[in-house]
Amino acid sequence: MARSRWKKTLWRLSLLVLVLGIAAGGAYYVYLDRLVSHQFEGRRWTLPAHVYASPLELYAGLQLTQADLRHELARLQYRRVERLERPGTYRQQGARLDVALRPAVFADESRPALILSIQCGATAIESLRDSAGKEMPLVRLEPLLIGSIFPIHGEDRIVVTPNEVPPLLPAALKAVEDRKFDHHHGVDPEALLRAMWVDLRSGQIEQGGSTLTQQLVKSYFLDPRRNLSRKLEEAAMAVALESHFSKADLMNAYINEIFLGQDGDRAIHGFGLASQFYFGKPLSELDVSEIALMVAIVRGPSYYDPRRHAKRALARRDLVLKLMAEQQVISAKDAQVATAKPLGVIARGAGSYYPAYLDFVRRVLRRDYREEDLTKAGLRIYTSLEPRAQEQAELALDRELTRLDRGKRASAALEGAVVVTSPQSGDVIAIVGGRNVAFDGFNRALDGRRPMGSLVKPFIYLTALETGRYNAATVIQDAPVQIRLANGDLWRPENFTHQTYGPVPLVRALAESLNLATVGLGMDVGLPKISQTLQRFGLERLPPQVPSMLLGAVDVTPLEVAQLYNGLANGGFRNPLRGVRAVISDDGKAVKAFPLQVTPVAPPEAVYSVDRMMEQVMERGTGRPARAVLPANLAVAGKSGTSSDLRDSWFAGFSGSHVVVVWVGYDDDMPTGLTGSAGALPVWARIMAGSQEVSWDAPMPESLAETWIDYDTGERVEKGCTPEAVPIAVPVGTQLPVKAGCTNSPHTIQSIVERAGEWLRDIIH
Amino acid sequence: MVNSTACTAYLARYVAIAAFTVCLSACGALPPMAPAPPSQPSPEAGPNARQTQPGPRPEEAPSEQAPRSPPKQFHLGPAALSLVSQAHKQSQSGDLAGAATTLERALRIEPNNPLLWIELGGVRLSENNGDQADSMGRKALALATGDPQAQSASWRLIADSLRLRHRNAEAAEADQKAAGLAASFLGAQGR
Numbered sequence: 001m002a003r004s005r006w007k008k009t010l011w012r013l014s015l016l017v018l019v020l021g022i023a024a025g026g027a028y029y030v031y032l033d034r035l036v037s038h039q040f041e042g043r044r045w046t047l048p049a050h051v052y053a054s055p056l057e058l059y060a061g062l063q064l065t066q067a068d069l070r071h072e073l074a075r076l077q078y079r080r081v082e083r084l085e086r087p088g089t090y091r092q093q094g095a096r097l098d099v100a101l102r103p104a105v106f107a108d109e110s111r112p113a114l115i116l117s118i119q120c121g122a123t124a125i126e127s128l129r130d131s132a133g134k135e136m137p138l139v140r141l142e143p144l145l146i147g148s149i150f151p152i153h154g155e156d157r158i159v160v161t162p163n164e165v166p167p168l169l170p171a172a173l174k175a176v177e178d179r180k181f182d183h184h185h186g187v188d189p190e191a192l193l194r195a196m197w198v199d200l201r202s203g204q205i206e207q208g209g210s211t212l213t214q215q216l217v218k219s220y221f222l223d224p225r226r227n228l229s230r231k232l233e234e235a236a237m238a239v240a241l242e243s244h245f246s247k248a249d250l251m252n253a254y255i256n257e258i259f260l261g262q263d264g265d266r267a268i269h270g271f272g273l274a275s276q277f278y279f280g281k282p283l284s285e286l287d288v289s290e291i292a293l294m295v296a297i298v299r300g301p302s303y304y305d306p307r308r309h310a311k312r313a314l315a316r317r318d319l320v321l322k323l324m325a326e327q328q329v330i331s332a333k334d335a336q337v338a339t340a341k342p343l344g345v346i347a348r349g350a351g352s353y354y355p356a357y358l359d360f361v362r363r364v365l366r367r368d369y370r371e372e373d374l375t376k377a378g379l380r381i382y383t384s385l386e387p388r389a390q391e392q393a394e395l396a397l398d399r400e401l402t403r404l405d406r407g408k409r410a411s412a413a414l415e416g417a418v419v420v421t422s423p424q425s426g427d428v429i430a431i432v433g434g435r436n437v438a439f440d441g442f443n444r445a446l447d448g449r450r451p452m453g454s455l456v457k458p459f460i461y462l463t464a465l466e467t468g469r470y471n472a473a474t475v476i477q478d479a480p481v482q483i484r485l486a487n488g489d490l491w492r493p494e495n496f497t498h499q500t501y502g503p504v505p506l507v508r509a510l511a512e513s514l515n516l517a518t519v520g521l522g523m524d525v526g527l528p529k530i531s532q533t534l535q536r537f538g539l540e541r542l543p544p545q546v547p548s549m550l551l552g553a554v555d556v557t558p559l560e561v562a563q564l565y566n567g568l569a570n571g572g573f574r575n576p577l578r579g580v581r582a583v584i585s586d587d588g589k590a591v592k593a594f595p596l597q598v599t600p601v602a603p604p605e606a607v608y609s610v611d612r613m614m615e616q617v618m619e620r621g622t623g624r625p626a627r628a629v630l631p632a633n634l635a636v637a638g639k640s641g642t643s644s645d646l647r648d649s650w651f652a653g654f655s656g657s658h659v660v661v662v663w664v665g666y667d668d669d670m671p672t673g674l675t676g677s678a679g680a681l682p683v684w685a686r687i688m689a690g691s692q693e694v695s696w697d698a699p700m701p702e703s704l705a706e707t708w709i710d711y712d713t714g715e716r717v718e719k720g721c722t723p724e725a726v727p728i729a730v731p732v733g734t735q736l737p738v739k740a741g742c743t744n745s746p747h748t749i750q751s752i753v754e755r756a757g758e759w760l761r762d763i764i765h
Numbered sequence: 766m767v768n769s770t771a772c773t774a775y776l777a778r779y780v781a782i783a784a785f786t787v788c789l790s791a792c793g794a795l796p797p798m799a800p801a802p803p804s805q806p807s808p809e810a811g812p813n814a815r816q817t818q819p820g821p822r823p824e825e826a827p828s829e830q831a832p833r834s835p836p837k838q839f840h841l842g843p844a845a846l847s848l849v850s851q852a853h854k855q856s857q858s859g860d861l862a863g864a865a866t867t868l869e870r871a872l873r874i875e876p877n878n879p880l881l882w883i884e885l886g887g888v889r890l891s892e893n894n895g896d897q898a899d900s901m902g903r904k905a906l907a908l909a910t911g912d913p914q915a916q917s918a919s920w921r922l923i924a925d926s927l928r929l930r931h932r933n934a935e936a937a938e939a940d941q942k943a944a945g946l947a948a949s950f951l952g953a954q955g956r
Contacts, residue, residue: 107866138847604907
């Protein structure tokens with residue numbers, strides 16, 4: 001009796017355990033199913049927003065050499081041919097380029113495909129004609145696609161849609177990684193067994209036997225464990241995924257998800273980004289050998305890294321090509337041709353990939369657009385980025401930092417950031433967030449908040465001129481200053497040279513960035529007024545109203561400096577800096593546009609006078625070293641900035657066409673040993689010298705007159721009378737002390753003779 | 766040598782000044798205190814058009830005693846001109862946003878041309894955006910130095926923007942400035 005009862009109990013208990021076990025297993029499966037489906041839905045790559053650079057406007061008179069133009073065409077993937085074929089090709093006929101332009105969609109209109117003949121002069125475009133020989137006033141090249149983003153996720157990915165994927169890629173992936181992909185239910189038992197057999201025989205895990213779906217699951221959860229229970233979990237999740245989603249969805253997810261390489265701290269996920277990373281071009285333009293290399297890399301992105309292990313990668317690529325031919329994905333002949341090609345991988349960091357700018361675009365979108373507008377599929381985002389300016393800024397920063405790094409700390413490399421704007425529109429045309437331009441990490445241009453140092457000084461001088469009590473020739477004292485601070489401490493600022501300069505005119509105090517003279521001037525004008533000036537020019541946070549603010553104890557980002565200096569370059573008009581011009585929905589309607597805006601924020605006379613003083617920074621002051629690099633006849637204005645202990649090296653300034661702001665320093669805020677003139681200025685000068693700069697040439701307001709003064713004393717002189725004569729702008733009728741004996745010097749006569757000569761020529765003409 | 770060259774130059778200059786003064790007094794072309802306008806602006810002149818010291822700066826060429834060159838006049842280059850006529854068509858068909866976008870395109874080609882800022886200000890006016898019309902008028906005015914016709918048009922835009930915001934007294938003042946400049950421009954043209 002007792003025994004049978006015991007037996008019964010045992011029987012019931014086992015049944016319970018079994019039921020519980022099945023229930024638990026089922027529940028676990030449901031859990032895994034939820035987990036993986038949620039993950040898939042959350043990262044489902046539907047239609048991303050396409051982000052475009054500013055299109056290049058071609059017109060007669062545009063300063064662009066034929067070489068520049070060919071470079072622009074190459075960036076847009078135009079191929080040079082002997083005979084024009086389809087759109088996307090061009091041919092050269094001496095000074096003329098015939099271009100078969102692709103059709104293009106801009107923010108405001110569409111243009112059909114077009115044959116354009118561009119006659120190039122030595123420095124500029126001479127004429128544009130269509131195929132009928134008719135002259136065209138202007139033609140836009142199509143805008144460069146600089147990325148595809150999900151404005152809300154803000155992920156660093158170049159997402160591709162199925163129609164941007166060359167059909168060869170999924171075919172090759174299937175041939176090499178998962179032959180039964182189209183038919184299995186997530187796992188391929190046969191492949192798994194085969195892999196296990198190989199692994200057993202060799203005593204180590206050689207073959208994965210994983211389906212593409214399993215690989216996708218693995219990529220979602222990035223679990224490093226490679227044991228049996230983990231494999232079972234992955235298999236269960238793969239089956240779950242297959243039950244919910246179509247093969248096409250899964251393939252698209254795989255193509256956008258899979259890990260394909262490492263760029264410093266940045267993981268390269270998805271074939272879209274990898275195509276840029278390895279080949280510098282869109283996925284849709286890869287050829288057979290390039291696709292084969294990408295498929296080769298899938299198996300082991302670090303083991304088959306084509307930059308570090310070129311031989312291995314090449315062998316694996318050729319194996320992939322062989323497999324593709326065996327599976328009849330390509331013909332044997334195609335495989336042979338592709339096998340003969342080199343790897344074709346570009347140097348790191350090259351290509352049209354501008355993560356720092358995309359980062360800026362994402363932030364602008366999140367700030368200025370409603371979320372529901374941005375989640376719409378198929379948006380087109382038109383930005384102000386000018387690839388040419390961006391390239392130049394990247395190159396200049398890299399070259400100069402490499403030079404500056406020599407003989408510096410071995411443990412850390414100098415870092416830097418650049419922002420370039422168009423002063424009249426406030427368009428941000430280039431952003432460099434750091435030295436590794438392909439790295440989508442810490443964006444120093446937007447997030448590097450550092451003391452601005454002497455970059456604040458032009459705003460102090462501007463505020464002083466606005467009071468009407470000062471002009472550029474007014475003599476102020478550069479003498480020791482002591483200021484009792486609110487906490488009772490005594491503040492004793494010093495000049496950079498630890499010297500004092502005595503009486504100096506305003507123009508010299510600014511040009512040579514004299515601290516003592518500036519503190520005296522600033523205290524006289526008043527801290528609140530100076531703070532207000534900075535705010536009017538666009539500084540959003542109110543700077544601290546402490547005396548050390550006069551020497552730049554104001555933390556700012558390079559982008560904020562660009563906003564401030566843009567106002568100086570634009571004659572006292574503030575434009576909100578603009579990265580996104582328009583967002584267009586897929587039905588062609590503007591979701592929202594950011595029209596050009598200007599707001600007068602300072603009297604044009606005071607701004608003009610300060611700008612002229614900033615020209616003297618370049619001629620005689622801390623910007624002078626740039627003169628050795630800049631074209632001799634290029635008029636520019638600028639200001640250096642250096643924070644205490646030489647931690648931050650700044651230079652900000654402008655020509656007639658661009659505002660350029662450069663910061664150089666260490667990420668860990670250690671001293672660099674570089675002043676603004678030694679660190680940031682060479683970068684700045686290289687950018688200014690490299691681009692098609694137009695001289696700063698704002699018209700002088702009618703209430704001002706140009707006059708020449710002695711740079712040391714502020715006394716009025718004739719131009720050329722002394723080597724120390726500098727031009728300034730002062731209100732008409734300003735009485736200045738005259739330098740004794742300066743009118744009779746031979747210089748003056750010479751200059752009058754010259755002027756008369758010019759006069760005569762003018763009259764005769 | 767130097768002396769004789771100087772003498773010839775002085776003589777030429779004297780004759781020229783005299784001729785110019787006669788002309789000025791005859792037609793009353795310029796207001797007596799009009800400042801020396803900078804030499805020709807030239808959107809077409811291309812980059813590096815201006816010289817830095819020690820070369821002569823355009824602004825300083827006519828010094829205080831030197832006679833004044835005739836007022837300059839801004840023109841639109843062919844590319845900007847075609848965009849302006851496109852913008853006019855867009856405005857007429859009621860597409861003000863499109864017109865503004867087209868004018869912005871023109872401004873990227875000739876950012877320092879006051880005529881384009883006046884055009885864009887006109888679109889803002891049609892959009893009832895008095896503040897931006899005003900700002901664009903002032904931006905145009907700052908660029909129009911030396912060109913009385915463009916200055917006059919800038920003031921007219923500013924006057925309209927003030928009227929739009931019911932600041933009639935200031936608008937009347939701006940109108941007066943526009944009229945004064947227009948007179949000087951017409952005078953100069955008659956010369």
